[in-house]
Amino acid sequence: MAVQVPEDGSLLPLMEEFYTIQGEGFHTGKAAYFIRLGGCDVGCHWCDVKESWDAEMHPLTAVEQIVANAEKHPGKAVVITGGEPLIYNLDNLTAALQQKGIKTFIETSGAYPLSGHWDWICLSPKKFKAPRPDMTPFANELKVIVFNKSDFDWAEKYAETVSANCKLYLQPEWSRSKEVTPLIIDYVMQHPKWEISLQTHKFLNIP
Numbered sequence: 347m348a349v350q351v352p353e354d355g356s357l358l359p360l361m362e363e364f365y366t367i368q369g370e371g372f373h374t375g376k377a378a379y380f381i382r383l384g385g386c387d388v389g390c391h392w393c394d395v396k397e398s399w400d401a402e403m404h405p406l407t408a409v410e411q412i413v414a415n416a417e418k419h420p421g422k423a424v425v426i427t428g429g430e431p432l433i434y435n436l437d438n439l440t441a442a443l444q445q446k447g448i449k450t451f452i453e454t455s456g457a458y459p460l461s462g463h464w465d466w467i468c469l470s471p472k473k474f475k476a477p478r479p480d481m482t483p484f485a486n487e488l489k490v491i492v493f494n495k496s497d498f499d500w501a502e503k504y505a506e507t508v509s510a511n512c513k514l515y516l517q518p519e520w521s522r523s524k525e526v527t528p529l530i531i532d533y534v535m536q537h538p539k540w541e542i543s544l545q546t547h548k549f550l551n552i553p
């Protein structure tokens with residue numbers, strides 16, 4: 347990745363930002379402003395935002411500008427996503443958002459060191475680049491994407507690494523929904539510490 351992002355995270359490659367409804371996981375159904383940062387090398391073959399992967403495609407944008415944009419909306423929560431947002435130092439961005447009374451939520455694979463000040467951390471671990479063991483205990487929510495039935499055992503392995511009060515979700519990989527959703531339903535009924543998460547925004551046709 348040749349793009350020069352300042353190490354203090356004062357400028358970040360911004361792919362897109364949009365005000366919508368959180369579609370997935372614990373905060374499903376709540377209004378939130380999404381900030382999508384470019385850059386990811388985790389390489390999930392089923393990733394639904396491959397356009398985010400190349401950080402150089404996305405303009406370096408000042409934290410002050412991102413915060414000013416987020417502030418304009420009545421929903422006082424932001425979801426920082428990507429790409430893999432933790433490639434960057436998010437201390438400045440999250441401090442500035444929280445100073446404005448905005449809650450900070452993140453969607454991350456956990457493959458990079460944790461930075462930033464978070465009101466909610468959604469960890470979605472990937473086989474293609476494992477999460478850092480020092481970061482999984484900080485997850486408020488573990489959201490495992492199920493592509494095939496081998497992912498249940500793999501999900502259990504990560505459930506052992508998170509804190510006791512971490513919420514546990516199984517989410518069907520979108521293109522495999524028809525095949526894996528019935529398996530997830532059975533699994534959750536047999537192992538009720540898990541819950542189903544669906545990408546509800548895709549059914550609602552919203553961003």
Ligand SMILES: C[S@@+](CC[C@H](N)C(=O)[O-])C[C@H]1O[C@@H](n2cnc3c(N)ncnc32)[C@H](O)[C@@H]1O
Nearest residue numbers: 392393394428429430453454455470518519520
């Ligand atoms: C695009 S990722 C960006 C954040 C971070 N790189 C990550 O993977 O957590 C946002 C969320 O979408 C999930 N996701 C991506 N592609 C998906 C797909 N095809 N089906 C279901 N969930 C998907 C990810 O697992 C993650 O929870």
Ligand SMILES: Nc1nc2[nH]cc(C(=O)O)c2c(=O)[nH]1
Nearest residue numbers: 367368369370427453547553
């Ligand atoms: N509505 C909506 N909810 C989401 N939850 C996580 C998303 C993401 O791409 O990180 C996402 C997204 O792209 N849209």
Ligand code: SF4
Nearest residue numbers: 386388389390393429
């Ligand atoms: S880690 Fe997230 S952004 Fe990166 S390829 Fe996987 S799903 Fe896509």
Ligand SMILES: [Mg+2]
Nearest residue numbers: 394395427553
């Ligand atoms: Mg998405």
